[in-house]
């Protein structure tokens with residue numbers, strides 16, 4: 834598993850707003866589960882952008898926090914057409930001049946998990962991975978009061 838630190842409100846837009854693209858300066862060969870970590874910096878100008886407003890940006894939402902893991906996704910594909918100045922069909926979230934990391938199966942965490950991030954991709958500590966997996970695991974089925982006959 835890997836994690837990526839993304840500024841708010843962009844991280845929130847992934848967790849809550851159905852944003853399936855992360856614009857990154859570099860591509861990656863990594864594919865698989867990816868934790869979405871809200872970094873300590875906030876892109877204040879972006880908070881007023883129509884895209885972010887449409888994604889339901891709400892500073893009071895617990896997942897609007899900073900310095901915490903707020904979602905888990907799958908990194909399926911990286912599109913580099915935009916980086917090469919070509920058109921692609923990555924949608925409104927994709928920016929020109931960036932590599933488009935395509936995310937699927939986004940699951941917002943029920944509450945944020947405080948963690949230190951790092952630029953670009955980083956490997957989450959085992960304790961952090963365990964916390965995420967416990968939060969996303971289905972609730973255990975209660976044992977039946979009476980054993981079945």
Ligand SMILES: [Zn+2]
Pocket residue numbers: 912913914915921922923927933
């Ligand atoms: Zn693209």
